[in-house]
Amino acid sequence: xxxxxxxxxxxxxxxxxxxxxxxxxxxxxxxxxxxxxxxxxxxxxxxxxxxxxxxxxxxxxxxxxxxxxxxxxxxxxxxxxxxxxxxxxxxxxxxxxxxxxxxxxxxxxxxxxxxxxxxxxxxxxxxxxxxxxxxxxxxxxxxxxxxxxxxxxxxxxxxxxxxxxxxxxxxxxxxxxxxxxxxxxxxxxxxxxxxxxxxxxxxxxxxxxxxxxxxxxxxxxxxxxxxxxxxxxxxxxxxxxxxxxxxxxxxxxxxxxxxxxxxxxxxxxxxx
Amino acid sequence: xxxxxxxxxxxxxxxxxxxxxxxxxxxxxxxxxxxxxxxxxxxxxxxxxxxxxxxxxxxxxxxxxxxxxxxxxxxxxxxxxxxxxxxxxxxxxxxxxxxxxxxxxxxxxxxxxxxxxxxxxxxxxxxxxxxxxxxxxxxxxxxxxxxxxxxxxxxxxxxxxxxxxxxxxxxxxxxxxxxxxxxxxxxxxxxxxxxxxxxxxxxxxxxxxxxxxxxxxxxxxxxxxxxxxxxxxxxxxxxxxxxxxxxxxxxxxxxxxxxxxxxxxxxxxxxxxxxxxxxxxxxxxxxxxxxxx
Numbered sequence: 001x002x003x004x005x006x007x008x009x010x011x012x013x014x015x016x017x018x019x020x021x022x023x024x025x026x027x028x029x030x031x032x033x034x035x036x037x038x039x040x041x042x043x044x045x046x047x048x049x050x051x052x053x054x055x056x057x058x059x060x061x062x063x064x065x066x067x068x069x070x071x072x073x074x075x076x077x078x079x080x081x082x083x084x085x086x087x088x089x090x091x092x093x094x095x096x097x098x099x100x101x102x103x104x105x106x107x108x109x110x111x112x113x114x115x116x117x118x119x120x121x122x123x124x125x126x127x128x129x130x131x132x133x134x135x136x137x138x139x140x141x142x143x144x145x146x147x148x149x150x151x152x153x154x155x156x157x158x159x160x161x162x163x164x165x166x167x168x169x170x171x172x173x174x175x176x177x178x179x180x181x182x183x184x185x186x187x188x189x190x191x192x193x194x195x196x197x198x199x200x201x202x203x204x205x206x207x208x209x210x211x212x213x214x215x216x217x218x219x220x221x222x223x224x225x226x227x228x229x230x231x232x233x234x235x236x237x238x239x240x241x242x243x244x245x246x247x248x249x250x251x252x253x254x255x256x257x258x259x260x261x262x263x264x265x266x267x268x269x270x271x272x
Numbered sequence: 273x274x275x276x277x278x279x280x281x282x283x284x285x286x287x288x289x290x291x292x293x294x295x296x297x298x299x300x301x302x303x304x305x306x307x308x309x310x311x312x313x314x315x316x317x318x319x320x321x322x323x324x325x326x327x328x329x330x331x332x333x334x335x336x337x338x339x340x341x342x343x344x345x346x347x348x349x350x351x352x353x354x355x356x357x358x359x360x361x362x363x364x365x366x367x368x369x370x371x372x373x374x375x376x377x378x379x380x381x382x383x384x385x386x387x388x389x390x391x392x393x394x395x396x397x398x399x400x401x402x403x404x405x406x407x408x409x410x411x412x413x414x415x416x417x418x419x420x421x422x423x424x425x426x427x428x429x430x431x432x433x434x435x436x437x438x439x440x441x442x443x444x445x446x447x448x449x450x451x452x453x454x455x456x457x458x459x460x461x462x463x464x465x466x467x468x469x470x471x472x473x474x475x476x477x478x479x480x481x482x483x484x485x486x487x488x489x490x491x492x493x494x495x496x497x498x499x500x501x502x503x504x505x506x507x508x509x510x511x512x513x514x515x516x517x518x519x520x521x522x523x524x525x526x527x528x529x530x531x532x533x534x535x536x537x538x539x540x541x542x543x544x545x546x547x548x549x550x551x552x553x554x555x556x557x558x559x560x561x562x563x564x565x
Binding site: 062064082084086087088090092093094095096097098099100107108111112139141155156159 | 455457458460461462463464465466467468471475476479480482554555556557
């Protein structure tokens with residue numbers, strides 16, 4: 001049975017649809033017949049045109065939102081509410097500005113009923129790992145954007161999530177900081193081997209990080225195609241972008257993605 | 273860490289090779305000079321206004337019977353403080369008003385915070401009650417004074433009720449708005465990190481509503497005083513409002529100004545204490561960057 005258990009994928013979305021109903025009664029379909037499977041320890045990136053429903057897929061996995069049709073399964077089981085095995089990295093700053101760095105990182109364990117001393121110990125451990133030991137008592141507003149991102153990574157990783165969902169987490173950072181964060185993320189991921197779904201609009205970021213890239217169609221989103229990225233690990237993100245195979249992957253996937261981006265762009269300008 | 277912006281726009285252009293400590297020293301000097309200038313003008317304006325009042329009253333440019341004079345007001349305050357007022361000791365009257373205002377303030381703001389957060393967190397209840405709250409809120413609060421005095425009598429309860437109702441709506445509205453403005457991402461973050469509903473309220477919603485609530489507490493102590501004094505105008509045995517009312521009846525202008533001055537000092541003091549508390553609680557907020565100009 002132990003062997004079988006490892007075959008069960010970490011995340012499964014089976015024919016999932018998600019509709020929003022506006023207060024005026026109009027409905028909007030964000031996801032339609034969406035299928036995705038993420039194996040354990042797999043790093044999946046999801047790319048698609050802006051506003052196509054990428055973030056909606058993540059909300060379905062957290063349990064913050066429910067599918068209108070279809071099924072979402074975590075580790076082979078159905079989702080009931082917010083699952084403690086899930087961690088989430090937000091696009092915007094979601095740190096608590098009134099808590100200092102260590103209290104922010106400790107929040108997760110404390111919410112989950114760990115003792116203060118225990119929580120503080122592992123918070124210090126995680127802050128050391130993201131290189132912020134000297135900033136334990138700083139408040140978020142005293143840190144740079146990259147440092148704040150590292151605090152939120154520590155805040156997410158301290159709960160040791162088996163499933164890590166990331167919603168364009170580095171899109172607000174400048175290019176250099178972003179590359180540094182990519183390497184840190186890959187390092188942390190290699191240690192923990194969580195299953196990751198990384199939503200982004202940046203194709204190169206997706207190819208550099210992921211084992212598999214899902215390309216979505218312009219909204220309502222379905223999976224257009226899936227690419228397996230067969231680049232060797234460990235990867236050095238700052239250098240990988242100059243390798244021929246990396247460039248080839250980007251070209252191929254971009255050909256595919258471009259149509260969808262154009263469709264979504266055309267629709268947006270028609271609507272305006 | 274408060275960094276001070278040193279490259280002040282129009283300020284001195286330092287010649288190359290000026291050391292940091294020299295620049296800092298000159299920035300500090302400029303800052304001190306500016307603060308002194310501000311303080312100087314503040315005091316100058318006060319002295320001028322009071323001086324003009326005294327002078328025009330002495331010279332009979334304005335009728336001292338109606339406008340009194342600063343010396344007259346101070347004299348009256350001294351007399352009240354040492355010999356007591358017609359309604360008993362000044363301190364007792366002040367205490368009566370303060371007691372009414374303080375009880376009304378605390379009761380009103382605590383209830384306001386609780387109801388505001390409660391309704392802010394529960395959309396269904398807030399949809400039901402919002403129409404009633406709007407309706408009651410549209411009543412000018414002071415018109416309730418006669419009713420409260422009729423129902424609760426001339427003593428403490430009617431004034432407390434009026435102060436309460438004045439404070440409650442202000443604090444309630446701000447607490448409610450503050451809860452609604454709580455960042456949705458932050459709430460989602462807390463929930464995914466494992467927070468229960470109550471933990472979300474305690475660690476995310478209340479702290480983020482705190483700056484809204486404090487903004488309302490600043491004005492609402494003033495409102496509590498208004499409630500107490502208006503209540504005393506309408507009918508009371510003691511209190512600063514009653515002193516003003518009697519001063520009015522006897523055409524005692526100095527007495528009225530003395531009472532106003534007293535209330536002003538007390539309210540400023542309360543405001544000061546509130547700011548101290550707020551600064552303590554809000555130490556996480558970005559400090560202001562000082563400009564050296």
